[in-house]
Amino acid sequence: MTESIVISNSVFIILGAELLFSLALPIAAIIIWKKKTDASLSPFLMGAAAFFVFAMVLEQIIHFLVLGLNSAVSDFILSRPWLYAVYGGLMAGLMEETARFLVFKTMMRRNIGRENAVTYGLGHGGIECFIILGMSMISNLLLAAMFNSMGAEAFIAQYSPGQTEAVAAVIADINAVGPGTAALACFERACSLALQVELSVLVFAAVRLNKFWLYPVSILLHMGIDFFAALYQTGTLTALWAVEVMLGAYVVALFFAVRRVYKKLPPEAPTKMLDHFGRVVKG
Template identity: 35%
Template sequence: MVSTFSIIAIVTTLIVSTLLPLIFAIIWCVKNKGKKTISALLLGALGFFVMQIVIRTPILSLISQTDGFLDFVSSNYVLYCLILAFTAALFEVIARYGVAKILRKDLSFERSFAAGLGHGGIESIIIIGMTYISNLVLSFMINTNTFDLIVEQTSTQGINASNLTAVKEQLIGTNPSTFLLGGFERILTITIHIGLTVLVWYFVKHKKDIIGILICLLAHFAVDFVGGFVQGLATDYLGNVISLTTSYIIIYSFLAVIAVASVMFIVKIRKKWNLK
C-alpha cells in the first residue's frame, strides 16, 4: 500500500507544480492588464516547449538509445553532466532571447516577468505535473489492487512484468518527504527561471544582448551542473562519497540561495528598468 502521507505529499506537489503557476500567471496578467503580459506569458511557455520538449529532449532520447551510451555515462559521468547542463542552458537561453527579440518593440518589466513565468510554469506542469499525475493514479491503482491485476495479466501473456513491479515497489518505498521535495524544487526553479528571463530581457532592452546571453548561459549552466554533479556523488558513478540525504541538502540549499539571489535581482532590476 502507498501510505496516506505519501498520497497527501503527491497531491501537494501536484498542486504546487500545476495549479500554483497557473494561478500566479492569472493574477500577474490581471494585475498588469493592458501591458500585453498574456502574449509574453504564452510566448515564454512556447519558447521552452519548442526548444526543450520538441527539439532537445527527443535528441537526448535518441542518443540515450545508442550502443555504448550507458558505458559512456558510467565512465565519463562528469563530462555527461557538463554536456547536459550546457545543452539545457544553451537551448533555454535561445528560447528566452528569441522571445525577447520577437517582442522587442515593448520590452517592459511586466512582460519580461510574464515570459519567465510562462517559461518556468510550463516546465513545471510538463515535467513535474505530468509525473505526479501518473504517481497519483498509480498509487490509487496499487491501493485498490487494480495494479496487481495488471501485473498478473501481463505475466499471464508471457510479458516480463518486472518493470511494473519495480514501479510499485518504488512508490510504496519512497518517503513522503521525497515527494514533497518536487514541489519545493518547482517553487525555487520557477523563481530562478523568472530571474534569468528578466536578466536577458533587461540586457536586450539596453542593447547589450551578448552580455545578457552569456550571463544567463553561465548562470543556468552552473545551476544544472551543480545539481547533476552533487547527485552523482551519492551514486556509484562518483563513488558514493556522500549519502543521498546529504546530496539533497546540498542541492536544495544551493537552489534556495540562487532563488533568493534571483528575487533580489528582480527587485533591484525593476527599479532600474527604464534607466539608461
C-alpha cells in the same frame, strides 16, 4: 515484496497535493502579477510555448542523438558522471536561454516593458512546473490506483520478467512518498520558477539594453544549477536536501543581481521607442 504492498490513502493525498501545487503555483503567480502590473498575458503563453518547443522537443531530440544511440560518444559521456552533468547543464542552458533570446527578438519585439520579462518567465517556468511535477504525479496516481485495484500479483504479471524488478522499484518509491519528500519537491519547483523569471529578466535585458553578453551569462547561470541536479541524478551527490538548499541559496543570491538589472529596464512604453530589432531607442 510487492505482493504484500497496499498503497495507503495518505500516499494518494500527498500525490494529489503535489499535483495541485504544480497547477496552483504558476496560476496564482500570474494572477497576482497581472493584478499588480496589468501586464499582457501573451508573453505568458509565449513562454510556455517556447519552453515546450525548445526544452521538451528540440532538446530531447538532441539528447536522443547524443546519448540514445549507444555510440562511442554516448558511452563516453554516460560513463563519466561529471561530464554528463556538464553536458546536461549546458544543453538545458543553451536551449532555454536561446528560446528566450529568440522570442524576445521576434515574437515579443514590441513588448518593451520590463513587466513582460517577468510574465514570460512565469509562463516558461510555469509549464515546466506542471510538466516536471504535475505530470509525474498524474502518472504516479494512475499507477498507484491500478496497483491497488488489480492487486500486486496481477499488476506485476502484466510486465515481462525483465521489467518486474524496475516496476517493483517504482511502486516501492511511490509508496515511500511522505510529507518531507513532497515538501522538497514543491520547494524545488518554486525555486525553479523563480529562477526562470530571473533568467528571463537577464535575457530580456540582453535584447532591450543591447547587452548581448548577458545572454551567454544566462546560459552559464542556468548550466550551473542544472549541473548539480545532474550530479544528484547520477548518484554522485546523494543528499537531496543539500541540493535543494543549494538551489534556494542560488536563487536568492541571483535575485539581488537581477533586481538591479530589472530597475534599469524601461517600463511599458509606446512601440515607437523600439528600433527594428526590438532594442530601446535612447533619446
